[in-house]
Amino acid sequence: MSDATQGTSDLKHYVNDRPFDPYSAVTLSPEQEKYYLASQWVLMWMKFKRHKLALISGIYLVLVYLSVVISEVLAPYSFSHRHTDFLYAPPQDVRFFHNGEFMGPFVYEYDVSLNLEELRWVYTENTARPKQLRFFCTSDDYAGSTYEFWGIWESNFHIVCPAKDSQFFFLGTDRLGRDIQxxxxxxxxxxxxxxxxxxxxxxxxxxxxxxxxxxxxxxxxxxxxxxxxxxxxxxxxxxxxxxxxxxxxxxxxxxxxxxxxxxxxxxxxxxxxxxxxxxxxxxxxxxxxxxxxxxxxxxxxxxxxxxxxxxxxxxxxxxxxxxxxxxxxxxxxxxxxxxxxxxxxxxxxxxxxxxxxxxxxxxxxxxxxxxxxxxxxxxxxxxxxxxxxxxxxxx
The missing domain is CATH 1.10.3720.10 (MetI-like)
Incomplete structure (x- = not known):
């Protein structure tokens, strides 16, 4: 079998120390050489990277599954912690400026009243009482809650904590006052x-x-x-x-x-x-x-x-x-x-x-x-x- 008809899979043909395709007699570039020598999984990865939406989705799913490992730490409260004074509380907005001055992330406290005509709790923001959020904190210092990490040992460390005398309901609360977030x-x-x-x-x-x-x-x-x-x-x-x-x-x-x-x-x-x-x-x-x-x-x-x-x-x-x-x-x-x-x-x-x-x-x-x-x-x-x-x- 001549060099002109031998397959390209072994890449034994060289010109100026570079491999070339014997069918087209064109010297292969480093990118082409990498492609021809790639395994099946490498070829899949090369094609997968071009699918931007799938790549972003994969990264998102990896982050979501990683968050599952430390979900108790990410959550401000334990999933069973109840706030009996804040039933069906609406979501609180995270703000950064109070009266035109930068304060960092904070929320306004809720004033609670009962609407006897509609038989529902009414929550209004008290703009005179901003409460800053703390990060990488413990519930001993702020208003978080203790939990059993993976049901093994007790801890009170949280990524975010509200102020000691305040609450933080980013997605509101349910009928028992439990934080939905x-x-x-x-x-x-x-x-x-x-x-x-x-x-x-x-x-x-x-x-x-x-x-x-x-x-x-x-x-x-x-x-x-x-x-x-x-x-x-x-x-x-x-x-x-x-x-x-x-x-x-x-x-x-x-x-x-x-x-x-x-x-x-x-x-x-x-x-x-x-x-x-x-x-x-x-x-x-x-x-x-x-x-x-x-x-x-x-x-x-x-x-x-x-x-x-x-x-x-x-x-x-x-x-x-x-x-x-x-x-x-x-x-x-x-x-x-x-x-x-x-x-x-x-x-x-x-x-x-x-x-x-x-x-x-x-x-x-x-x-x-x-x-x-x-x-x-x-x-x-x-x-x-x-x-x-x-x-x-x-x-």
Missing amino acids: SRIIQGARISLTVGMIGIIISFTLGLVIGGMAGYYGGWIDSVVQRVIEVIRSFPALPLWMALSAAMPVTWSPILVFMGITVILGLLDWPGLARAVRSKLLALREEDFAVAAQLMGAKPSRIIGKHLMPSFMSHLIASATLAIPSMILGETALSFLGLGLRPPITSWGVLLNEAQNFSAVALYPWLLYPAIPVIMVVLAFQFLGDGLRDAADPYK
Whole structure:
């Protein structure tokens, strides 16, 4: 074979110590050389970086999941701390200038009165009493609250604290005087964890069951296909509701959390399993898979080491797009009162408290927990779209 017809994959042709493409006889630039020598994952990253919206969404999700680790520190109060004198308090505006002078971040105190005609509390800002916010503080010095960090040890350190004799309700309070901002921040831990644990269960089942059906075929494939068709024939939400309602009411909140996570994971694997099956049916006849068989490799090694990596990028994109459905599933079940329940706090539990439309009409800030749900779901969708485009070899 001549140099003019030899493939470019080994890049053994050089001009002036630089590799060149023998088909076009053009010397490769450092950027082209980097591209031709890049692995599959590097090529995916190079294409993913061009998808700006997906990149921003990925950064946002990383920050959100990092915040889950220190949610008690980020929240001004613990999720159960009550302010009995400030029921349904509206959000307070953070200001920087008082009477034309810069004071730094502060809020005005509320004067509270009861409207006997409408039977509601009325809050007015007392502009004569600005209260500065403190950062990186403890509740011993300011008006924060103590908490158990990850339920292990007690602490009172907060990123932001109101003044000692004041309050800070950035997103208002609920019917029991609990700070909605603090409950949203700490409720993210449960809602986001449900999605991650659920996708691990679903991903594992989908890979194992779909891999067996696609590789072995025959009666195994027929049984798996029938099971998938039966599961997918049921409407998702009613099936979730039925299984959630079957959980004993005597279960602790932790057991309910684990039960909801397992239910979401067990019911989400059929779609992934079908995708894995179709891929393996096509790849098991390829030369590299047949060569591995002839060399005596076990089926588990062929599937795990040779077939799965061939489309792992597509599986990652599919998993990314599946996480929002699990977050929405937990939110829907908790909203309907069939999922998590107090004292556990999640975004669905917070929205469950906003079912009273008359209360929402008077106190619209009760719907604020829906905002992080929408933002996280959209971020996952944009991230999944970016990963799917990056994994597509034809784009």
